[in-house]
Amino acid sequence: MKVLVPVKRVIDYNVKVRVKADGTGVDLANVKMSMNPFDEIAVEEAIRLKEAGKADEVVVVSIGVKDAQKELRTALAMGADRAILIVAAEDATDDIEPLAVAKLLKAVIDEEQPGLVIAGKQAIDNDMNATGQMLAALLGWPQATFASEVVVNGDSANVTREVDGGLQTIKVKLPAIVTADLRLNEPRYASLPNIMKAKKKPLDEKTAADYGVDTSPRHSIVNTAVPAERSAGIIVSDVEELVSKLKDAGAL
Template identity: 70%
Template sequence: MKVLVPVKRVIDANVKVMVKSDGSGVDIANVKMSMNPFDEIAVEEATRLKEAGKVTEVVAVSCGLTQCQETLRTAMAIGADRGVLVETATDSNFELQPLAVAKLLKAVADKEQPQLIILGKQAIDDDCNQTGQMLAALLGWPQATFASKVSIEGDKAVVTREVDGGLETVSLALPAVVTTDLRLNEPRYVTLPNIMKAKKKQLDTLKPADLGVDVTPRLKTLKVSEPPKRSAGIKVPDVAALVDKLKNEAKVI
């Protein structure tokens, strides 16, 4: 069974995000980039399924700049067998939107014919939480989002989902799309020998035109701004003063 794992290159989770002075977007110049944490969980889960004998091949795929090759090499160091890069632009200011990514991934899936696609539930840069659902709709495959447990049982995937009321377990007929939540697993530490091995693994490069996909943005970002700074707290002498401030200043009661 083949598993396709889309991965995204994002600003490292430990870096403080800065907004450009003109408010046109986030400044990524000279900023450390890494794999989206939710996608890292997806690669780890696919690797564990392979180690358990349920999967024969794990293919990592990324869409974006040439630098995404680094992200794919990281995925291959974790355990992916090979990588596919869909190089969409050379300009870092080009915005690749969720629908375009979903269309590219569908085209790659049509070419690779995987039985399972595992990807992060969202990316930490835009927090859209759309690509997995759009991909499942375009493919016409069943989907299970926010997975905290995944197992393969014959020709079905049994997925435990995190929902508002607790946990929900669903059974999906393969092929299917699964998006990962934080509690699915803890990704392994990438060792130096595996990093060296990843450099020798196959990495193919495609263009959107090769897949017949138009990636022109459909949405326009009007303005990006930082959230307002939180004001300092104050101390009140008694309950009466607290109630007065909640009522007259905060206006929450």
Template identity: 55%
Template structure:
């Protein structure tokens, strides 16, 4: 919502099935360089594989500062003051532009599109590109060799008191 144009990178078939966060990061970095952007906003983590990698790798590829898990962003003399949630509370950091920001769910109140705005959005140009157009090789960097269930554990037993527990542990050679 609110954009003048868009870029859609089309990936299908086997390339789509083996697409990894590193490939997405390379494509985003290439588009950022071509478009000469100042800020890249990304979500916190992917919904398909639950990875939290794309934002950090994109920042590394561009050699830009990053602010992850942003819950509040304020402009401050050409820089950005980003508030983020950490284990102990809130942390505020200063980030210079250009930068990569990954958002926390508290960053924004969602806006719901109205019918007139949906109709306007349909008229906006969307450039279609492929990974090859961006010079990005999307061949897999890792391969899943096998997936196996863990071995079935033996059933436990109930003990009546501490003495019985200690004797069972001694019999098993643990104590």
């Protein structure tokens, strides 16, 4: 079975994001970029399936700017077999919308014919949480979102999902779309020998036009602003003062 994993290039989660002075977006100048953490978890899960003998090949796909080669090489160093880069934007500030991403991924899936697609549940830059669901709809495949455990058995998979009320386990027939939650696994660090080997692994570069997909945005950002600062907390001396403060604030 072949497993396909989409990965996205985002601002590194350790970086403090700065908004441009004119409010037109986020400042990306000299900012460290890395693989979306949820996608990194998805890559790790695909590699574990291969190590367990449940998968034969792991293919990673990224859609965006040419510089996303770095994140694909990271996935290859972790243990993926090959990568596909679809150049669909000239500038890192041009975020490809979920529907266009889903259409491009569908085109790749039609070519690759994977038995399972594992994606991150959302990207930490726009928090859309939509691509996996849209892809499942376009393909007509079953989907299991927010996965905290994936067990593949033959032509089906048991997926434990994190829902508001606790955990839910469902069974989906393969091929299927699974989106990874935070507690699915702990991604490995790529070793130096594997980083060197990754440079020789195949990485195919294509464009959105090669798949006949229009990536023109359907919405525009009107303004970007930093969230309002929260007022500082206060220390109360006893329960009576706490109750009094809450009453004055209208919380009780």
